[in-house]
Amino acid sequence: MDILFPQNPMGLPVAKAMTSEDGECVEWKYNLVLDGPAEVWLLGLEHTMRVVLRDQLILTRAALRKCKYQREQWINDWPGQLGITSSKIQWTSDCTRTLCRCEIMKEKKPLKKLRKKQNQILATLQMMSRKEISKILRAKVNALCVIEIHSRDTVDRMYKMGCMNVTAFEWFSQLKFYWDREREDCYIKQTNTNSIYTYEYIGNSGRLVITPLTDRCYITLTTALHLFRGGSPQGPAGTGKTETVKDLGRALARWVVVTNCSDGLDYKSMAKCFAAQSGCWGCFDEFNRINIEVLSVVAQQILAVLLALSLFQKRFIFEGNDIKLDPNCGIFITMNPGYAGRTELPDNLKSMFRPIAMCVPDSLIIAENTLFSDGFTAYKINAKKVFTLYQLAMQQLSKQEHYDFGLRSMVALLRYAGIKRRAYPNLPEQEMVILAMRDMNVARLTAKDVPLFDGIMQDIFPDVEIPTLDYDMLETAITAEMRLAGLQPVKAALHKVIQTYETKNSRHSSILLGDTNTAKSVSWRMLAATLTRLNREKQPGFEVVHTFPMNPKALTLGELYGEYNLATGEWKDGVLSSIMRTTCQDDSPDMKWIIFDGPVDAIWIENLNSVMDDNKLLTLVNSERISMPAQVTLLIETLDLAVASPATVSRNGMVYNDYKDWGWWPYVNSWLDTIESPEYREM
Incomplete structure (x- = not known):
């Protein structure tokens, strides 16, 4: 959460609104002057945040009761966090009323009606997610989709299990949100436990x-x-x-x-x-x-x-x-x-x-919900196909240390499919899913596993042609940069640079893997130079790239992450913490790549786990926390992952460079290009 700090006529800073990371802004009724001891006005900020959110929740609930099923305007008007809470309060109230009716009528029909109502709400949300909407609104709609799908599934489960009153365990075990009319406050029940809603502003973080x-x-x-x-x-x-x-x-x-x-x-x-x-x-x-x-x-x-x-x-x-x-x-x-x-x-x-x-984890349910909230119509069929692909890949492909077909990899694929659906709205849904499957998985496969993977894809999508995307502009720029560096723009080189580009777009932490002389360094250097060139040519969607390479094994843990001086007790920053502090504070849109070129082991890389997952947070020994913005990404270049734990492998996108794809001719041709005598060159 950020606070907006303009100045009042006396020149003192005042707080007048709070904003979340995604840009959502909640304005305050009155300004809070930030004067005097910091601990006093910080407590004032905290108190004001809670009061404002509570007042807004009362208004959000009142607005929801008026609009029933057609919720487009309501979602747009109110903060996402309060929208979800109001929906949960409304759902708890509806379910309690319906279960009481079931008990009086001695039949399950009221639950069927409630399920129909939930489906109407979901139809509205899915229709919204298919439209061209702002980033903030999309975050709200996606989070509400997730919550409302669970609400519908719970009603469905209660109907099938024959729950007829509020004491049924299926209902008793749910996280239920109630509104206390006397205290004008929200509280939460689950089984025998009671919790209060603490009105901390979380923002539009997805659910x-x-x-x-x-x-x-x-x-x-x-x-x-x-x-x-x-x-x-x-x-x-x-x-x-x-x-x-x-x-x-x-x-x-x-x-x-x-x-x-x-x-x-x-x-x-x-x-x-x-x-x-x-x-x-x-x-x-x-x-x-x-x-x-x-x-x-x-x-x-x-x-x-x-x-x-x-x-x-x-x-x-x-x-x-x-x-x-x-x-x-x-x-x-x-x-x-x-x-x-x-x-x-x-x-x-x-x-x-x-x-x-x-x-x-229940991967199939997660796949269905993710595709539904991204506006896919045939979300159940496509989710089943993605789930089946990952199951078959685990069973049939060779066992490699860098292969991961778990939940993290699947969720990254589904998010990427949603991005592709918005980028190419005219492509059929199945082609979109195939595209995401190829882009997210082929880069990590060894040469002998690629035909096997293609075979599995053809079995799952028997009559669908794999679409090809237009990378002409990117390929032309890569070729020009490689010629400039005296390298050979062979097909394998272009292919790997584009795979690195796609992997970096879908994951904020990636690993370039392969034996010596498989052009790992060339891949990221050429990609950085290409993106910078396209930015200079004023092509939209490309930014200048700054790289910060280091060898993590040349440093001790203290030199890498920072340590206390045992004699004086002073904190001294390490190489990585210093680089991250500088790059993460830079608000410019330029891309910053932090590159680790060296062997991966559990000693140094495990400390980066919270940076590589969705937290994007480096925790230092002195309890300091450095948050990583979208323009800063990690790239690890290494020989193998023999001693890396599954926790590290699952958090990263992978690009595997196989020596069989390259051979030795590119080296020979690059050397021949340096020979001035044409006769000698053509021998």
Whole structure:
């Protein structure tokens, strides 16, 4: 959240509105003068934010009750976060009323009517998502689609299971939003737990697709908070552990601070996190990477917070300081058991967290919802085909360290398909999905797996021709840059540069993989030069590229990420933290590529996990957090991923350079071009 700070006639800064990352702006009724001690006006800002959002929620609810099914104007007029909350309050009210009717009438017909109403709402939302709409409105529509699909599916499930009253477990276990008319306030119930809506402005951050696994995780986490415990989702990489915690936070209007844990964290750094998070939720990603010696002290710190919560204290002593305690705070940890560099948690720490296993995500439901919210008509068929492709690819293609056909890869493909649908609205939907499948997967395949993958594609889409996109302008510019550098613009070279371009467009972190002499460095250098050339030629959609290459293995962890001077206690920035601080503060539209050229191992790359996933956040040992904007991307150039964990592989787009595609003729021809004698050259 950002605050707008103009100046009043006396020259003092005033806060008059708040804006989210995507540009949504919520104006305040009155201005807040930012004068005096910082801690006083910061508390004033927080209080004003909550008051404004509560007043706006009352108005949003009133507007929703008037418009019933036709919600286009309503979605446009009100903030996205409050729109979702109002929809959930309305749905809870409708379901409660319908279940009471079912009990009186002794039949399920009212649930059928409610399902019809939900389908009408979804039809309106899907119609909106197919139109040319602004970025902010699209974010609102997509998030509402996800929520309303889950609402419809829940009603459908209750109808099939024969739920006839409000005590049925299927209804009892749902996250239900109620409006207290006496207090004019929103509260949330799930099973036996009660939570209040805390009116933290989250903005238009998209919502997670809610599947049966997500519902089970919500029940565990809300019950953990009710019992004054922490929550601990556990499972392999890419199953939605961190995202589920963040999404529950968004639903309850809590600010979730994600910290990427590393073995460099000590108990003092952790104490800063717990002390700072007395009013929000702390999610400690890959918690079992912290050293076992530090974990035993951390257990005592967490115990102090949870004990104070269970005693309903307003203030408590933490690490020798008397600090305020907000009863809405929560501590969550996520873990990948069994990966390299992970430790087993001590028993006294385990007992403070309620575990939930998240092993197999409901990928098909997620695929259907994602395609629906992007305006695809035949979303069920296309989702089934994408899901089948990934299942067959896992079973039939060769086993490579850099292959990942998990949930993260599938979601990236589906988002990319949505972007292509908007870019080429006249193409049939199936061709769009094929295009996304090829662009997102062929780049990572070895030479012998490409024919196998093409065969699977033809089996899934038997009568559909694979469309070809027009890359003429890009190919011409690449050829010119390669000639300028004295290189050979062979077909394989053009192909790999375009694959790198498409991969970088779809993922903000990519890995260029391949043996020595497979033109990995040439690929990214030529792409950077090509994009800069097209920008100079005033072609729309291309920006100047600045590159920041480094060899991570030539530096220690402290030199790379920064460290404390043990003698003086001063913080000294590392190479990466210094580069990221500079590039992330630069607001210009120029692209900045941070390039890691060297072997990948679990020691240095695991600290980048929160940068490479959707959080886009570098967490330093001194508790500082550097957020990465859209114009900054990561590119890792390496020989192999033999010692990289699945957590790293699943977070990156892959471009595999196979020596078989290149051969040695390009080297010979480039050398011959330097020979001046024509007779010698043509021998």
